Amino acid sequence: MPNLKDLKNRIASVKSTRKITKAMQMVAAAKLRRAQDAAEAARPYAEKMEAVMGGLAKSVGNSEGAPRLLAGTGKSDVHLLVVMTAERGLCGGFNSTIVRKARSHAETLRAQGKTVKILTVGKKGREQLKRDHADKFVGHVDLSDVKRLGYADAARIATDVLGRFDAGEFDVATIFFNRFQSVISQVPTATQIIPAQFDAVEETDDSGSVYDYEPSEEAVLEDLLPRGVATQIFTALLENAASEQGARMSAMDNATRNAGDMIERLTIEYNRSRQAVITNELIEIISGAEAL
Amino acid sequence: MAAKLQFDLVSPERRLASVAVEGVQIPGTDGDMTAMADHAPMITTLRPGVLRLDGAEGGAETAYFVTGGFADVAGPTVTVLAEQALPVSEVTAEVIDGFIADARAAHEKALSAGDGATTNADATAKLVADMEAARGLILG
Numbered sequence: 369m370p371n372l373k374d375l376k377n378r379i380a381s382v383k384s385t386r387k388i389t390k391a392m393q394m395v396a397a398a399k400l401r402r403a404q405d406a407a408e409a410a411r412p413y414a415e416k417m418e419a420v421m422g423g424l425a426k427s428v429g430n431s432e433g434a435p436r437l438l439a440g441t442g443k444s445d446v447h448l449l450v451v452m453t454a455e456r457g458l459c460g461g462f463n464s465t466i467v468r469k470a471r472s473h474a475e476t477l478r479a480q481g482k483t484v485k486i487l488t489v490g491k492k493g494r495e496q497l498k499r500d501h502a503d504k505f506v507g508h509v510d511l512s513d514v515k516r517l518g519y520a521d522a523a524r525i526a527t528d529v530l531g532r533f534d535a536g537e538f539d540v541a542t543i544f545f546n547r548f549q550s551v552i553s554q555v556p557t558a559t560q561i562i563p564a565q566f567d568a569v570e571e572t573d574d575s576g577s578v579y580d581y582e583p584s585e586e587a588v589l590e591d592l593l594p595r596g597v598a599t600q601i602f603t604a605l606l607e608n609a610a611s612e613q614g615a616r617m618s619a620m621d622n623a624t625r626n627a628g629d630m631i632e633r634l635t636i637e638y639n640r641s642r643q644a645v646i647t648n649e650l651i652e653i654i655s656g657a658e659a660l
Numbered sequence: 661m662a663a664k665l666q667f668d669l670v671s672p673e674r675r676l677a678s679v680a681v682e683g684v685q686i687p688g689t690d691g692d693m694t695a696m697a698d699h700a701p702m703i704t705t706l707r708p709g710v711l712r713l714d715g716a717e718g719g720a721e722t723a724y725f726v727t728g729g730f731a732d733v734a735g736p737t738v739t740v741l742a743e744q745a746l747p748v749s750e751v752t753a754e755v756i757d758g759f760i761a762d763a764r765a766a767h768e769k770a771l772s773a774g775d776g777a778t779t780n781a782d783a784t785a786k787l788v789a790d791m792e793a794a795r796g797l798i799l800g
Binding site: 424 | 741
């Protein structure tokens with residue numbers, strides 16, 4: 369049986385751990401609110417962008433000489449996986465779920481005989497993928513000193529990706545991130561960004577065709593597609609940020625609860641040992657008195 | 661009183677403005693244009709320049725500096741999607757000089773990229789020129 373002093377120290381240490389996890393949970397809750405607001409504020413732009421591009425893609429997409437960002441390179445031999453994870457740990461399975469999804473995707477592609485390249489965003493994913501995919505890394509984007517995610521950050525990543533595409537480094541690009549559903553549920557998602565894909569636009573036919581385009585449909589589309597890529601990356605980053613805080617919040621909530629349980633158990637044990645010590649002392653005194 | 665149209669200015673990060681106006685002066689890539697209510701539906705790309713609102717209600721900002729993007733004009737609504745947009749009153753010499761410096765850097769890069777990218781060099785040169793014109797418009 370551990371002695372009383374040890375138990376007391378243990379309890380004190382678990383108590384301070386609980387304080388820390390509690391504080392982290394509250395910080396995550398505050399950050400989550402902000403991240404959600406940011407994601408909300410970015411929605412009108414992304415939706416409008418998608419609607420306009422969807423309409424355009426439908427009228428231009430099948431014609432000859434459609435932009436390569438839309439039509440693709442005609443091959444799908446080299447795949448670029450953009451894996452977006454957090455810069456920090458202590459957020460439950462957040463990073464692992466993304467990495468697992470990316471890893472299985474990479475496996476599938478390799479089984480089909482394709483070449484896989486990986487661009488990591490965020491330190492944690494890079495660390496996890498380093499073990500068996502380090503040879504496929506083509507770049508890394510560090511966001512650890514970014515306090516508040518801005519469109520400029522997404523634009524930077526997009527420029528990087530588009531530059532590689534123009535240089536013919538890959539044929540298909542897919543981004544991996546966690547889509548925020550609720551505090552307790554984040555869905556790891558893979559979205560293909562190059563060549564661009566649109567959900568079948570189910571709008572009435574006249575919505576797209578009656579528009580006049582200036583300078584021309586092709587020129588507008590040419591201009592829009594890179595922006596569309598940046599917008600998709602921005603949306604993914606924001607979703608990811610909200611998911612990260614949500615995951616951290618629930619992970620820290622669990623940790624706080626576990627620490628509470630542990631303190632309870634340790635306290636019971638502590639009281640039991642204390643009682644045992646007292647009983648022992650009493651027996652010693654009584655048997656001493658009887659011996660006289 | 662002219663008919664009103666709904667004007668929205670959205671940037672990737674937030675909605676900057678949503679007001680009823682009589683007309684919007686848009687700095688389109690092929691030239692300036694003014695959209696009023698019941699304008700034929702059209703989509704145009706923007707060059708860096710100043711977006712002006714005519715007859716905006718209340719004390720809303722009436723001029724914005726945009727660095728690019730596109731405008732969707734559809735009858736009763738005009739939506740401008742701008743990558744970066746600032747109310748003109750907040751644009752200072754430093755801000756716009758920063759944009760000009762960025763555009764110049766992109767231009768130099770395009771020039772040094774070699775002969776394969778001449779169209780890119782032209783595009784970035786135009787960007788610099790547009791930025792400088794906008795600077796003249798805003799700061800006088």
